[in-house]
Amino acid sequence: MSGVHLDVEGAVATLRLDNPEKLNSLTVPMLEALEAHCAALERSPEVRAVIVTGAGERAFCTGADITAWGPMAPFDFARHWVREGHRIFDRLARLSKPTVAALNGHTFGGGLELAACCDVRVIAPRATLALPEAGIGIVPGWSGTQRLARLLPEAAVKEMALFGRRIGAERAVALGFCAEVAEDVAGAARALAEKAAGLSxxxxxxxxxxxxxxxxxxxxxxxxxxxxxxxxxxxxxxxxxxxxxxxxxxxxxxx
The missing domain is CATH 1.10.287 (Helix Hairpins)
Incomplete structure (x- = not known):
């Protein structure tokens, strides 16, 4: 499916965002693919753990592709883009299988909200977290002020959303949002997923x-x-x- 690939190796599945030329920013086809893959994974008893990551080394996901939502009328933006995005992210968050986000690069806006849907996160040393929406005149719309605010201290969310600051990898671990910093972020995510897959x-x-x-x-x-x-x-x-x-x-x- 366009822009999001599903690979299964043994009991571990990997969902890979594949839009590296746009830093894995999310498009409508990518959101639709993510939802379809989540539905398929829920029906796959052989899959016992899921990794979510991005293609390339620069970014996990830098949010929503502005060309996908920029031309939308206000009510269409609220009704379709925001509400449907919420539904799809909820589908990932509520997957019955344990999920690991491998934050291989910058994780901004909707990408940070996507990472928050996973059960555990590992992060590359160079990666940063951000909620840059106010810089283009919008607000977080896919649970950045809700689910993310349950996982991070209120002050840290405000730093990103109100003051435009980025949070680095070491601080993300210190705040409890990420489990570890790893040079080999794919390997670290795989080790966690395989550990989960070996449990009941x-x-x-x-x-x-x-x-x-x-x-x-x-x-x-x-x-x-x-x-x-x-x-x-x-x-x-x-x-x-x-x-x-x-x-x-x-x-x-x-x-």
Whole structure:
């Protein structure tokens, strides 16, 4: 699919943004590809961990391609670009599999918001984080003031969004946003992903649900998913489904 490639090696999948001539800035086809790949990954039991990275060495992603949204009318910009982008980023954030962002270069605007959707981040020494939207007269629109503000101190988000400052790799680790600085960022991300892939996939999935619920990420749906999973394993559920299929009154064993 255009601009975002999915590669699977063993139990680890890699989503690679591939628009290096524009520093992997996001276009409409790239967003659509990202959403489709996330849907495919959710249905792939052989994949147990996912890496998200960018092509080249200069940038992970420098945000949205201004030529994609610049000509939009205000309501189209809000209704389609911002809301649809949110939906697609939420799809990645709520993937049942653990995700690792390999920040191989500069990570700005929508790229920083994309990185925030992943469970863990590793960063190259030369990479920086930024929210430069105010410099072109807009504001963060894909969770930069919401999800990102749960992962970084408020003051750090304000530094980037209100004062135009960049955060370097070492500080990103000190703030807890990134797990480590690595010269071989791809290798570090791969090691993390393979470690996750070697753990119990069901335990990892449920732990991710529980952590997200505690953090307020899709809490209502996760509570119902966890409850439904518990009841689906019960003898009562088996009896109820069997009774319905057999057109008889159920006799629930209570276990």
């Amino acid at each position: 996939p069901r335990a990892v999935e449920v732990a991710k649900y529980m952590i997200h619920s505690g953090a307020g990420e899709d809490r209502a749906a996760l509570i119902e998913a966890l409850g439904s999973g518990m009841i689906a394993a019960s003898a009562d559920r088996a009896e109820g489904v069997g009774a319905f299929a057999g057109k008889r009154k159920p006799e629930f064993p209570g276990r």
